[in-house]
Amino acid sequence: MPLEIKDLSISYGSHVVLENINFSIPDGNIIGLVAPNGTGKTTLFNAIIRFIPINKGEIRVDGRNYRNTTKDVRALHEKITFFPDQAELYENFSGYEHIEMYRDIWKGGKGDIDAIVDRLDMAGYVRSKVSSYSLGMRQRLCFAMMMAADTKIMFMDEIMNGLDPVNVELVSRILQEVKEEGKIIIVASHLLENLDDYADQIYFLNNKDIYYTYDRKEAQDTYIKGNIAPDQYGSLDALPEETLYLNHQRICIPTESLTDADMLKLMKSLQAAGSESVILGPLGTYEHYLRIYKGVES
Amino acid sequence: MRLFRWETLKVVRDWKVRILLAALLLFVATYSTLYQNRTIQLPVDETIAQYTDTQNLFRAIPEAHFETETGQDIYDRLARQQQILGMQRFILSEKEGNTVEGLEEIVSDYVDQGIEMAENQLYFYKADDFESQELLLSFMPSEAEINNRLKFLNYLDENDVAIDWNPMSPSLVLHALVNIIAGVFIYIIAAIFGADRFSRDQENNWSITQGLPYTWKFQWRQRTVISWILIWATLIIGVLISYFVSRLSTDTGTLMYPVQLYAGENAIYISILQYVIMTLALAMALSYIIIKLSTGLSWVFRNIYLTITIVVAIFFIPYIFTVVSPLGSWNPFLYLQLLPVLEGEWAEVGDVNITKMLVAIVLLYILIEILFHFIFKLIPTRTGRLERRKN
Numbered sequence: 291m292p293l294e295i296k297d298l299s300i301s302y303g304s305h306v307v308l309e310n311i312n313f314s315i316p317d318g319n320i321i322g323l324v325a326p327n328g329t330g331k332t333t334l335f336n337a338i339i340r341f342i343p344i345n346k347g348e349i350r351v352d353g354r355n356y357r358n359t360t361k362d363v364r365a366l367h368e369k370i371t372f373f374p375d376q377a378e379l380y381e382n383f384s385g386y387e388h389i390e391m392y393r394d395i396w397k398g399g400k401g402d403i404d405a406i407v408d409r410l411d412m413a414g415y416v417r418s419k420v421s422s423y424s425l426g427m428r429q430r431l432c433f434a435m436m437m438a439a440d441t442k443i444m445f446m447d448e449i450m451n452g453l454d455p456v457n458v459e460l461v462s463r464i465l466q467e468v469k470e471e472g473k474i475i476i477v478a479s480h481l482l483e484n485l486d487d488y489a490d491q492i493y494f495l496n497n498k499d500i501y502y503t504y505d506r507k508e509a510q511d512t513y514i515k516g517n518i519a520p521d522q523y524g525s526l527d528a529l530p531e532e533t534l535y536l537n538h539q540r541i542c543i544p545t546e547s548l549t550d551a552d553m554l555k556l557m558k559s560l561q562a563a564g565s566e567s568v569i570l571g572p573l574g575t576y577e578h579y580l581r582i583y584k585g586v587e588s
Numbered sequence: 589m590r591l592f593r594w595e596t597l598k599v600v601r602d603w604k605v606r607i608l609l610a611a612l613l614l615f616v617a618t619y620s621t622l623y624q625n626r627t628i629q630l631p632v633d634e635t636i637a638q639y640t641d642t643q644n645l646f647r648a649i650p651e652a653h654f655e656t657e658t659g660q661d662i663y664d665r666l667a668r669q670q671q672i673l674g675m676q677r678f679i680l681s682e683k684e685g686n687t688v689e690g691l692e693e694i695v696s697d698y699v700d701q702g703i704e705m706a707e708n709q710l711y712f713y714k715a716d717d718f719e720s721q722e723l724l725l726s727f728m729p730s731e732a733e734i735n736n737r738l739k740f741l742n743y744l745d746e747n748d749v750a751i752d753w754n755p756m757s758p759s760l761v762l763h764a765l766v767n768i769i770a771g772v773f774i775y776i777i778a779a780i781f782g783a784d785r786f787s788r789d790q791e792n793n794w795s796i797t798q799g800l801p802y803t804w805k806f807q808w809r810q811r812t813v814i815s816w817i818l819i820w821a822t823l824i825i826g827v828l829i830s831y832f833v834s835r836l837s838t839d840t841g842t843l844m845y846p847v848q849l850y851a852g853e854n855a856i857y858i859s860i861l862q863y864v865i866m867t868l869a870l871a872m873a874l875s876y877i878i879i880k881l882s883t884g885l886s887w888v889f890r891n892i893y894l895t896i897t898i899v900v901a902i903f904f905i906p907y908i909f910t911v912v913s914p915l916g917s918w919n920p921f922l923y924l925q926l927l928p929v930l931e932g933e934w935a936e937v938g939d940v941n942i943t944k945m946l947v948a949i950v951l952l953y954i955l956i957e958i959l960f961h962f963i964f965k966l967i968p969t970r971t972g973r974l975e976r977r978k979n
Contacts, residue, residue, distance in 0.1 A: 365801075
């Protein structure tokens with residue numbers, strides 16, 4: 291397995307943040323990392339890249355265990371890049387210089403910067419100083435820097451912050467293209483439905499561990515999904531036993547035991563109960579998030 | 589080299605660095621101009637003072653003491669000394685060199701006369717049977733000073749260099765400027781330059797600079813070299829400008845003019861050119877260590893003021909050895925100041941010399957390397973702390 295994490299534990303003093311984390315990610319995969327704020331997403335990134343001390347555990351890339359030595363940490367940083375914080379760019383450097391810097395440092399000057407600039411539609415501003423950039427422009431620049439570094443493993447923390455829908459779609463598409471090159475990309479994002487567009491698996495962090503893994507490649511049950519208020523939920527006719535009502539709003543009705551006529555009837559009922567959109571599909575990241583962190587009402 | 593370019597660009601784009609370099613260049617380059625505006629004592633004035641002293645000696649020593657054989661000899665030598673001082677005063681006031689053109693037969697040669705006068709003075713120290721020897725010697729320089737003077741004059745004689753009537757001649761101003769640079773000045777510059785070399789990145793650009801595939805030690809060395817090159821390029825350009833500017837206004841003096849250098853227990857004389865090259869080379873070596881320390885401390889503390897204070901305080905460590913014994917001349921901390929070594933201020937400690945200074949610089953370099961070898965094993969966190977790796 292190209293990226294393997296074994297029994298990783300991190301604590302701040304007596305406060306255990308992550309305990310015995312285990313996972314392995316094969317080449318050419320995008321992993322979504324989901325959790326509410328303060329649950330340990332960034333801590334997990336920081337631990338794997340060894341920006342913070344880890345109490346125990348192993349970090350293996352391509353079978354090699356990267357230990358806690360200066361030599362190993364340096365070698366690990368050859369293979370992993372961490373998404374820059376857009377507030378920490380060099381204000382007196384141009385975007386082009388930032389991309390060039392990452393390319394020079396990680397790829398020894400090899401790599402077509404102009405192709406990255408064109409791909410991310412940055413040509414109009416990339417030669418200006420970063421101090422003149424908007425939030426979205428900075429965020430695209432950070433992404434471009436990661437593309438220029440072109441490492442095997444990429445940690446993308448809050449990658450979609452500040453991006454408009456067009457650029458969210460653009461970055462999502464490029465992520466999928468990069469994945470095809472065999473990269474391992476771990477994305478932490480609060481745009482949960484967007485993760486379903488490109489992530490292969492979603493890790494939900496909870497109780498200091500990866501509580502649940504949502505594998506989008508596996509066959510999923512189909513649900514009728516809509517949003518209704520609690521009083522409307524109570525007024526609905528008898529629902530299948532496995533129906534989920536999440537966060538006083540989201541209703542997910544399993545279709546396995548329903549006939550087509552029942553499904554149509556239920557969809558109409560949801561519409562009548564005030565759900566603006568009623569869709570058919572598997573439980574997505576958003577529903578799993580509500581299920582895990584907000585709880586299920588029956 | 590792929591990182592070097594970007595580290596250099598970061599430094600030269602920094603306005604603090606630009607302003608510092610400009611101020612440094614301005615100060616050093618205009619030093620000769622500023623220096624020449626100062627009021628200082630000319631050698632001719634010193635000669636007049638010595639002439640008066642000799643005259644007073646004749647009045648102070650009882651006539652009877654001159655009546656012995658030694659007394660008569662001393663009387664003659666003092667009279668000759670007064671005559672020499674009178675002629676030297678004239679030679680210096682004419683500002684032509686070691687003699688006065690057309691009057692060579694009358695005023696003779698400054699250097700020859702100086703040698704004769706020094707030998708006379710040494711004779712006074714041997715004249716133990718002269719009753720007023722104590723009084724006589726109280727008006728004389730120390731024996732060591734006379735010997736040094738003799739060496740100085742012999743240097744002038746052997747190298748055919750004329751006495752410089754002007755202590756503000758370009759070469760002597762250059763000598764003074766180099767001494768300033770090699771003192772606390774280089775510590776302050778090094779401290780200021782290194783003080784935020786890491787802390788700026790750690791505070792403002794943490795996520796961009798933390799995960800680079802280079803060790804901290806490598807980055808530390810590279811950042812040190814960049815600061816060192818910038819500082820010394822500016823200083824050397826400034827020194828050259830200062831020298832050539834002063835050459836425009838004054839054409840006296842020569843870079844071959846002798847300056848005193850402490851070597852073991854005795855002073856030797858070397859040319860200003862040799863002194864400048866040697867002192868700058870030593871200052872460059874010492875400053876490399878200081879910049880290295882300052883840059884390293886900026887990684888540790890992330891506090892400019894604390895780093896500057898610590899680095900400048902290190903300059904004053906040798907003063908401790910004026911109170912506490914340094915336990916011999918091999919103590920590397922004795923050599924944290926360059927000028928006292930060159931000027932022989934540590935003579936009482938023992939054989940403090942330039943060779944030992946070079947060894948001390950190497951030892952200090954190794955000491956800092958070892959210290960930071962362990963420090964760079966720590967992890968600098970975003971919150972400004974250093975944490976030990978656990979696993």
